[in-house]
Structures are given as structure tokens and as C-alpha cells.
Amino acid sequence: MNTMTDNTTVGYVTEDGRQIGGTMMEMKNITLRFGGVVAIENISFDIHEGEIRAIIGPNGAGKSSMLNVISGFYHPQDGEVWFNGARRPTMKPYQVAAQGIARTFQNIALFKGMSTLDNIMTGRLTKMKSSMLSQAIWWGKAAREEEEHRAKVEEIIDFLEIQAIRKTPVGRLPYGLQKRVELARALASEPKLLLLDEPMAGMNVEEKEDMSRFILDVNDEFGTTIALIEHDMGVVMDISDRVVVMDYGKKIGDGTPAEVLANKEVIDAYLGVSDD
Amino acid sequence: MATTQSALDSIPALLARNAASFGDKAAYREKEYGIWQRWNWSDAAKEVEALALGFLNLGIHEGDFVAIIGRNRPHFYWAMVAAQSVGAIPVPLYNDANAEEMAYVLGHCGARFIVVDDQEQVDKVIEVQDQLHQFEHMIYLDPRGLRKYDHRRLHEFTHIQEQGRAARDEFGPELAARTARLNMESTCVMLYTSGTTGKPKGVVLSNRNVIVTSKNSCDFDHLAPGEEVLAYLPMAWVGDFIFSIGQAYWSGFCVNCPESADTMMTDLREIGPTYYFAPPRFFEGQLTSVMIRMEDAGKFKKRLFKKYMEVAKRVGPAILDGKAVSFADRLSYTLGNLFVYGPLKNTLGLSRVRVGYTAGEAIGPELFEFYRSIGINLKQLYGQTEATVFITQQPDGEVRADTVGVPSPDVEIKIEDNGEIYYRSPGVFEEYYQNPESTADTKDPEGWVATGDAGFIEKSSGHLRIIDRAKDVGKMSDGGMFAPKFVENKLKFYPDILESVVFGADRDRCVAFINIDLTAVGNWAERNNVAYGSYQELAGHPEVYNTIQGHIEEVNKSVACDEMLSGCQIHRFLILHKELDADDGEMTRTRKVRRKIVGEKFADLVDALYGGKDEIYTETEVTYEDGRKGSISATLEIRDVAVVPVNAKVAAE
Structure with missing residues (x-):
């Protein structure tokens, strides 16, 4: 299967009338094992350009592992990852990042002692051309480059409305704001594909609403394709265009939120099956 | 000079003069993307012109209302002046108002054009647009999230300006003609009063009101080009209109807009305004945060602070008023300035303040003295929307905490028999829009306006003193005078107490609701290892009750000293389980307590205070910011407070 079939390259129109592009990323028959444990078993799905794609499932379903495969942190034993119409060879995470894939983490991974501004600046690292030495001297081209960055x-600070904490050390910020800073850092690399690992975990209703709004705005304003993992079903159903459902490492559903909600296997996985 | 003066009869005319005579001086600054962006007067004139042409392009008529809903940004000030330039009337609205409140005002003035900030405001207007029959076009500043919206009636601000520039040949002459038709009699702005009582009323102010008042008040304080102000108070409030447009255009000074509402303190420090206005609660908040931080400071710093604050308290106000002070005191004040006051003022962002005003509510005397003692020329003024702000103000050198100053230039004052204050001035408003009855009730044919406040003029100084809202001043059942504000203000001076509501009209004794200040009390809890999970839990903590009880007993002692009002001592109190909130209708948007509504809403609590119970279970409906409703329940403790027997004092005499 070296050429993609037509129906995968063609986009579609969402319920709210947005035009979604062709396939950006395709996972083909991915299997990931840790010793004897099968984390992901023969899963295939695709992500179209410009869509918001959710991966859901109960705890231990293999969602985060899947995201780690996409971001190049895990290398599947079987299967192929296709990105922008080409098969992706085994890559280091930084090479994946250079391709235009950025992510946030389930457990916030910021530099706690650095300011919000500096943390976001680290997101620009993949874009910086001048050498470490000339950046340290901060003269000529390096200085100009830093100004651009x-x-x-x-x-991005303006976009995510975090002006007030620009100079605050991240460790002093409340959890919800740290999550926002993490999103800001991911956005700073101007990704084509943004991976969000449980962006709403541990948030209250108001923070969740804010975060949903920001995710939609990022998608709308920058045209960024977004793949996210989330537990809060309400949020997932509200903001995503298509949903993949996983359970015990297998794919049990794939489609629009409405389709997925009507899927019997999905209902069983989430609500449990009665014994009789 | 006389000819140019006579031509300065509208805000657009002042803009033209400023652009011509000092076009390269800064007119506006706004911090954006972390940098202060600057527009000089000729830039501002061009921006306003482009927008005015854009309005014409959209078919604006003379006399149309243009609603403006947003936080303080140069673009919205331009929108107001652009509206005036085409003969329309700007109506700024509170940007934190909910959709229904907006619907009322937008419907009442019949705004055809609405200029808004961002998606949040666009959504609110769209939610209520079915009720707005005259609404035609909405112009937004921030395009974020609005891409997918139906753009038949929705336009981007910069886009309207571009269209305006492109159509300059076509509409230029029309714009010039309309601007030329403006005179002192034409309407300058319409401002809705916050409505402590009933529905908001649209106060129509003419160019004469605004320009003459601005001129007088600029002369009074010698405001000149080169002043810097920070525009951070709601644009819908008359004060912001006068400071940031009236006075700024008259004397040609620079209006600085913060980056966002949350960065105001940082921006204040970076700008260092020379002319500054803030309501008492703002100064209160600042002082509370200074005191909290001093609690955490090292021993040496604490000692230094204590020593020099005592010096400041003793001689600071006298030095500020230019009175004679001994050389030794001057020396230690200078040292204090070096070690404490200077750095403190710098941290507060008030280093350069030459003229500072506070108004809106009474300010605690110690709070007021604190700022004056460290060398900030803080003064009080008394004003109203209907007066185009200024009724009385304090001249330099005659500043006191308990008065609101002498009548402003050209203002006449008289006190009726019932104590109510009346005034007449060039700033007296034209009318309440479409409300002749209210206009007639407030303004008599000779131009005297009732303030609704009770007060008297002090014989010795000629200064006005305010007692309370005239309608709130009541009688207790024994015939004694009841002035709740008087007691509440004393209570609110304690940093732990954010708000209080005192009841007692037609009753035999006074009782009070208390709202604790979460910042101050929370900090206290942290330092004393008091664990709490919520506002409600902290408010009900016995230790907190003890502290508040102590405060009230102090206040009772002070109230007992006032012969007229000694009956207003508080006998029982409770700490409310929720903060009084504008979203629940308990306060106005300018954060004034709506006494009647609070009394009705918490009637069960008032009854319990007058009954003999020690505690009461209550359930309260709350409204969240997005308009959804929920309810909270709590069991509140009620405490008795020691009062100073009044009769004993009389007997002793």
C-alpha cells in the first residue's frame, strides 16, 4: 500500500460548516508492546488537516501510549506512521518536533523556576538558527533573531490572555494557568499538529470552559490540527470533530461524536456490561 | 485668542486643535504585546477621521446612538470621538454587564451601531439582538474566534477604518460639514447611571457641560499638557469620560491604557501617572496588600517601616500642606522618604502623582491620612453623573478626610431644610433620555439639581460634609437618627471587613451583616495555621467571628461619641456566607450595596438578627458569571456585641 486511496486524501465538511482538509497523519496497524504487555493492538486511524480529533477510552486503554507513538517517543513494534503523505522512519522526538508536531503533557512538564515568558521562549528552540555562543553574546543576528521570536x-501571550503572569515564575501559578502556559509553549513552535494529553484534567468547570474556548480558537485562528486525549466526555463531544475510542489497547469505535455515542461497544466499555 | 476659544465648542474641535498645535505629543498609549504602543495627537486625529468616514460609509445619521462596549482601549475613545464627528451620540456601556442589562440600555437608546471589544461582547449582543429593533451594525476590535460568524452585520474595526480611508474623497466633505455643525448645545455623550435605584437612566450631557466643566477643573488643579493618566476605570462611568476625554482633550494630556484588567498594577508602575483617580476601595486594597507584605518582612525592615511611618503620620500631612514643620522633623521625614516612602510610592506606582482624587464613597480617615502622610497629594471630590462629575472638590492645602471640599468653580450649592444637598452649575445635565418625569423630579426649572445626599456646610471652613444618602437617613423607633452609611464606613475601614450592611430603620436597635475580605482574612488564616476550604468556611470560623466582634465593639465606642448618631451602635451581627455580588443584583456595577435588595433577599437573616436565635440555617440563590443559577446553604452564627450605654453618658453630664 504505497499510494493512498482517494477517499482518504479528500477532506470533508463538519456539522458546523468548516471545511476539513485531506489526511495529514495516518496510523496503520500500530502494535506497541512493553515486554509481554500489549499496550496497543493493531490500531489504524487517520487525522485530517484542520480537524480536532479526540482519542478517548477508560483508564489504561492505551491513549497516552498512542500519543507517544505519534510524537515519536515510543516506537511501535508493528505498523506504520504516515505523515504528510510519506511514511515516517523511526525518529527521535526532537526530529518529530522539527516536522511540526508539538505536545503538552498530562503531568505538567514546565521549568518551574523560569518565568512564563522564558518557558514559552523554549518552545521556539526548534526555530532558532543562531548558535548557542552567539545567543549568549547576544549581538547582531542573534539579537535580531531573539526579537523576532x-x-x-x-x-501567543496575547492570544491566551496570560499577560498578567508574563514575568511570574511558573511554579507559583495555579494549576489551570500552568496548563495554559504549557499550551502556549506548544503553540510557540507553530505546530501543524498539536497533541494535547488531557488538557482539562484537574480543572474546574470554568477553567474547562476557558480551555475549550482556547482549543477551538487555536484551531480556528491558526488552522492547527489538534489531537487530544480527554476524560471529560462532555468536553470531547462538544469540541471534537471525530473521535477514536480505545479499550484495552484496541480500537472499538471511530466516527463523529454522535456516531460514537450510539456505538454499543463504546457504551459497554464506559458504562460496563451487566452480567445477565 | 477669543476667536479660537469660541471655536472650541466640541470634542472633535479640540482634537483638531491638539493635532494642529502639538501634533507630535503623545495622546494615547496602550501596552500591547508587552510594549507600550504610542499614538500622538495627529495619529489620533487620523485614526478618528478614518473611523468617522467608515461610519459614514455604513450610513450613520446625525442623532444616531453608537453604543461602545469594551475595556479601556484607545480605539474605543476614538470610536466615541468619531461618533461625535459625524453628529452621532456615543453611549459607553459597562463591559461586565450581562446580556439582559445590556439589552435594556441598548433598547432604551435604540443604538443603531455597536462597537465592541471581542467575541465575548459580540456573543452577548447576538444573544439579545432580537429585542433590539434599531440595531444594524456591530464593529469588533479583536477578530479572534469570530471568523465563522455571520458577517452581514458584523465588521472588523480596522476594516471599517480602511473602507473609510478609501472613501475619503466621497465622504470627506460630508464629514467636515457634520463636524462643523457641532456646537455647545449639541449632545456630547449619553451615560447610563448605574441605577442604585430602579432601571438605569440615560444622562444626556451637552458639549457645554463637558467642555466648560473640563476647562474649570483643569484650571482648578493646573492640569497641563504633559500630564499622564491611566485609564482603567469603566468607560461607562462619567469620571472616565471627563478624565480621559474631556480634560485630556481640553489640556492635551496623554491617556494610557493598561494591557489587560489583570496587569493594571504593573502598568500603573510603568506609567507613573501624574494625575490619578481611584475609588476608596482601590486605595484600601493597596494598603491592605502593603500591610500584608510588611507582616512577612524581616525584623529590620519592619522596625524601619514602623519608625518612619510614625514620623510620616506626625508631620507628613503638614509638610504636604506647606505648613511650618521643625527642622529636625523635616530631616527625619527626608530620611524616611529615602528609606521607606519613596520606594513604597514607587512600588504603588504613585511616585509621580501630583494630583490624586478619590470619590464615590467616604474614605476612612486613617486610610486617607496614610496616603497623604507619605507625600501623595490625595484629595476628595464629590460629584455625580448629572453634574458632569464636579460638585465640590478640595483645593491644595485644604485637604481633610471628613469633608469633600468647597464648591467647584461656577458651582452653586444650597442645603434644603431636610438636609438634602442641591447644586446648580454649567455642568448640570440636559435631561434623562426619554424620561421627562424623572428629569423634572431631579432638576427644577431654575436648574437646581437634587443630589439625594444629606449633608451640611461647615461654617468654619466652608467645606461640605456628607452624612449619608438622603433617603437612607431614617429614624429609629425611638426617634433617633439612623445613618447606616456612617457606621458601615467605619466598619469597612478595617482591612478584614470588605462590606457591611447595617439595618435599623424604624427598629429599636441596629444589627449588621458583615462580608469578610478574603485576601486579608485568608492571609491571617495562613499565618495562624487556620485551615479552610472555602470562603463560606472561613467566614464561619469562630476565630474570625471573634476578630470581627472586636472590630464592631471598637466601632460602637466611636459611634457612641457622636451625639446625633449614638443610637446607631450595632447590637447583633452575623458574617454572610457569600460575598455580595453585582451578578446577584446585591450591588451595583460600581460596587455600591443595594440596601433594599439585600434586606429583602436575606429577610430571614434580618429576622433572625432581631429574634433571639444564636444561629440560623439559610439557603441562597447565586448566579454564576455565565448567567447560570445555583444555590448555597449554610448555618450562620449570630453574635451579640457589647454596646456603650448612651444614657449613662447623659446622666454623667
Whole structure:
């Protein structure tokens, strides 16, 4: 299967009238094992350009493992990852990042002692061209380059409305804001594909609403394709265009939120099956 | 000079003069993307012109209302002046109002054009647009999230300006003609009063009201080009209109807009305004945060702070008023300035303040003295929307905590027999829009306006003193005078107490609701290892009750000293389980307590206070910011407070 079939390259139109592009990423028959444990078993799905794609499932279903496969952190034993129409060879995470894939983490992974601004600046690292030495001397091209990056970072700060904490050390911020800073850092690399690992975990209703709004705005404003893992079904159904459902490492459903909600296997996985 | 003066009869005319005579001086600054962006007067004139042409392009008529809903940004000030330039009337709205409140005001003035900030405001207007028959076009500033919206009636601000520039040849002459038709009699702005009582009323102010008042008040404080102000108070409030448009255009000073509501403190420090206005609660909040941080400071710093604050308290106000002070005191004040006051003022962002005003509510005397003692020329003024702000203000050198100053230039004042204050001035409003009855009730044919406040003029100084809202001043059942605000203000001076509501009209004794200040009390809890999970839990903590009881007993002692009001001592109190909130209708958007509504809503609690119970179970409906409703329940403790026997004092005499 070296050429993609037509129906996967063609986009579709969402319920709210947005035009979604062709396939951006395709996972083909992915299997991931840790010793004897099969985390992901023969799963295939695709992510279209410009869509918001959710991966849901109960605890231990293999969602985070899947995200780690996409971000190049785990290498599946079987299966192929296709990105932008080409098969992706085994890559280091930083090479994947350079391809335009950025992510946030389930457990916040920021530099706690650094300010919000500096944390977001680290998201620009893959874009910086001048050497470490010339950056340290901060002269000529390196200085100009940093100004450009800073301008981009300021746009993101404005976009996510975190001006007030620009200079605050991240460790002092409440959880919800740290999550937002993490999103900002991921956005700073101007990704084509943004992976969000439980962006709403541990948030209250108001913070969840804010975060949903930001995710939709990112998708709308920058055209960023988003793949997210989330437990809160309400949020998933509200903001995603298509949903993959996993259970015990297997794919048990794939489709629009409405389709997935009507799927018997999905209902069983989430609500449990009665014994009789 | 006389000819140019006579031509300055509208805000657009002042803009033209400023652009011509000092076009390269800063007119607006706004922090965006972390940098202060700057527009000088000729830039501002061009921006306003482009937008005015854009309005014409959309078919705006003379006399149309243009609603403006947003936080303080240069673009919204331009929108107001652009609306005036085409003969329309700007109506700024509170941007935190909910959709229904907006619907009322937008419907009442019949706004055809609405200029808004972002998606949040766009959504609110769309939610209520079916009720707005005259609404035609909405212009937004921030396009984020609005891409997918139906753009038949929705336009981007910069896009309207571009269209305006492109159509300059076509509409230029029309714009010039309309601007030329403006005079002192034309309407300058319409501002809705916050409505402590009933529905908001649209106060119509003419160019004469605004321009003459601005001129007088600029002269009073010698405001000149080169002043810096920070525009951070709601644009719908008359004060912001006068400071940031009236006075700014008259004297040609620079209006600085913060980056966002949350960054205001940082922005204040970066700008260092020379002319500054803040309501008492703002100064209160600042002082509370200073005191909290001093609690956490090292021993040496604490000692230094204590020593020099005592010096400041003793001689600071006298030095500020230019009175004679001994050389030794001057020396230690100078040292204090070096070690404490200077750095403190810098941290507060008030280093450069030459003229500072507070108004809106009474300010605690110690709070007021604190700022004056460290060398900030903080003064009080008394004003109203209907007066185009200024009724009385304090001249330099005659500043006191308990008065609101002398009548402003050209203002006449008289006190009726019932104690109510009346005034007449060039700033007296034209009318309440479409409400002749209320206009007639407030303004008599000779132009005297009732303030609704009770007060008297102090014979010795000629300064006005305010007692309370005239309608709130009541009688207790024994015939004694009941002035709740008087007691509440004393209570609110304690940092632990955010709000209080005192009841007692037609009753034999006074009782009170208390709202604790979460910042101050929370900090206390942290330092004393008191664990709490919520506002409600902290509010009900016995230790907190003890502290508040102590405060009330102090206040009772002070109230007992006032012969007229000694009956207003508080006998029983409770700490409310929720903060009084504008979203629940308990306060106005300017954070004034709606006494009657609070009394009705918590009638069960008032009854319990007058009954003999020690505690009461209650359930209260709350409204969240997005308009959804929920309810909270709590069992509240009720405590008795020691009062100073009044009769004993009389007997002793």
C-alpha cells in the first residue's frame, strides 16, 4: 500500500460548516508492546488537516501510549506512521518536533523556576538558527533573531490572555494557568499538529470552559490540527470533530461524536456490561 | 485668542486643535504585546477621521446612538470621538454587564451601531439582538474566534477604518460639514447611571457641560499638557469620560491604557501617572496588600517601616500642606522618604502623582491620612453623573478626610431644610433620555439639581460634609437618627471587613451583616495555621467571628461619641456566607450595596438578627458569571456585641 486511496486524501465538511482538509497523519496497524504487555493492538486511524480529533477510552486503554507513538517517543513494534503523505522512519522526538508536531503533557512538564515568558521562549528552540555562543553574546543576528521570536511569543501571550503572569515564575501559578502556559509553549513552535494529553484534567468547570474556548480558537485562528486525549466526555463531544475510542489497547469505535455515542461497544466499555 | 476659544465648542474641535498645535505629543498609549504602543495627537486625529468616514460609509445619521462596549482601549475613545464627528451620540456601556442589562440600555437608546471589544461582547449582543429593533451594525476590535460568524452585520474595526480611508474623497466633505455643525448645545455623550435605584437612566450631557466643566477643573488643579493618566476605570462611568476625554482633550494630556484588567498594577508602575483617580476601595486594597507584605518582612525592615511611618503620620500631612514643620522633623521625614516612602510610592506606582482624587464613597480617615502622610497629594471630590462629575472638590492645602471640599468653580450649592444637598452649575445635565418625569423630579426649572445626599456646610471652613444618602437617613423607633452609611464606613475601614450592611430603620436597635475580605482574612488564616476550604468556611470560623466582634465593639465606642448618631451602635451581627455580588443584583456595577435588595433577599437573616436565635440555617440563590443559577446553604452564627450605654453618658453630664 504505497499510494493512498482517494477517499482518504479528500477532506470533508463538519456539522458546523468548516471545511476539513485531506489526511495529514495516518496510523496503520500500530502494535506497541512493553515486554509481554500489549499496550496497543493493531490500531489504524487517520487525522485530517484542520480537524480536532479526540482519542478517548477508560483508564489504561492505551491513549497516552498512542500519543507517544505519534510524537515519536515510543516506537511501535508493528505498523506504520504516515505523515504528510510519506511514511515516517523511526525518529527521535526532537526530529518529530522539527516536522511540526508539538505536545503538552498530562503531568505538567514546565521549568518551574523560569518565568512564563522564558518557558514559552523554549518552545521556539526548534526555530532558532543562531548558535548557542552567539545567543549568549547576544549581538547582531542573534539579537535580531531573539526579537523576532519574542514578538511571536508575545502574540501567543496575547492570544491566551496570560499577560498578567508574563514575568511570574511558573511554579507559583495555579494549576489551570500552568496548563495554559504549557499550551502556549506548544503553540510557540507553530505546530501543524498539536497533541494535547488531557488538557482539562484537574480543572474546574470554568477553567474547562476557558480551555475549550482556547482549543477551538487555536484551531480556528491558526488552522492547527489538534489531537487530544480527554476524560471529560462532555468536553470531547462538544469540541471534537471525530473521535477514536480505545479499550484495552484496541480500537472499538471511530466516527463523529454522535456516531460514537450510539456505538454499543463504546457504551459497554464506559458504562460496563451487566452480567445477565 | 477669543476667536479660537469660541471655536472650541466640541470634542472633535479640540482634537483638531491638539493635532494642529502639538501634533507630535503623545495622546494615547496602550501596552500591547508587552510594549507600550504610542499614538500622538495627529495619529489620533487620523485614526478618528478614518473611523468617522467608515461610519459614514455604513450610513450613520446625525442623532444616531453608537453604543461602545469594551475595556479601556484607545480605539474605543476614538470610536466615541468619531461618533461625535459625524453628529452621532456615543453611549459607553459597562463591559461586565450581562446580556439582559445590556439589552435594556441598548433598547432604551435604540443604538443603531455597536462597537465592541471581542467575541465575548459580540456573543452577548447576538444573544439579545432580537429585542433590539434599531440595531444594524456591530464593529469588533479583536477578530479572534469570530471568523465563522455571520458577517452581514458584523465588521472588523480596522476594516471599517480602511473602507473609510478609501472613501475619503466621497465622504470627506460630508464629514467636515457634520463636524462643523457641532456646537455647545449639541449632545456630547449619553451615560447610563448605574441605577442604585430602579432601571438605569440615560444622562444626556451637552458639549457645554463637558467642555466648560473640563476647562474649570483643569484650571482648578493646573492640569497641563504633559500630564499622564491611566485609564482603567469603566468607560461607562462619567469620571472616565471627563478624565480621559474631556480634560485630556481640553489640556492635551496623554491617556494610557493598561494591557489587560489583570496587569493594571504593573502598568500603573510603568506609567507613573501624574494625575490619578481611584475609588476608596482601590486605595484600601493597596494598603491592605502593603500591610500584608510588611507582616512577612524581616525584623529590620519592619522596625524601619514602623519608625518612619510614625514620623510620616506626625508631620507628613503638614509638610504636604506647606505648613511650618521643625527642622529636625523635616530631616527625619527626608530620611524616611529615602528609606521607606519613596520606594513604597514607587512600588504603588504613585511616585509621580501630583494630583490624586478619590470619590464615590467616604474614605476612612486613617486610610486617607496614610496616603497623604507619605507625600501623595490625595484629595476628595464629590460629584455625580448629572453634574458632569464636579460638585465640590478640595483645593491644595485644604485637604481633610471628613469633608469633600468647597464648591467647584461656577458651582452653586444650597442645603434644603431636610438636609438634602442641591447644586446648580454649567455642568448640570440636559435631561434623562426619554424620561421627562424623572428629569423634572431631579432638576427644577431654575436648574437646581437634587443630589439625594444629606449633608451640611461647615461654617468654619466652608467645606461640605456628607452624612449619608438622603433617603437612607431614617429614624429609629425611638426617634433617633439612623445613618447606616456612617457606621458601615467605619466598619469597612478595617482591612478584614470588605462590606457591611447595617439595618435599623424604624427598629429599636441596629444589627449588621458583615462580608469578610478574603485576601486579608485568608492571609491571617495562613499565618495562624487556620485551615479552610472555602470562603463560606472561613467566614464561619469562630476565630474570625471573634476578630470581627472586636472590630464592631471598637466601632460602637466611636459611634457612641457622636451625639446625633449614638443610637446607631450595632447590637447583633452575623458574617454572610457569600460575598455580595453585582451578578446577584446585591450591588451595583460600581460596587455600591443595594440596601433594599439585600434586606429583602436575606429577610430571614434580618429576622433572625432581631429574634433571639444564636444561629440560623439559610439557603441562597447565586448566579454564576455565565448567567447560570445555583444555590448555597449554610448555618450562620449570630453574635451579640457589647454596646456603650448612651444614657449613662447623659446622666454623667
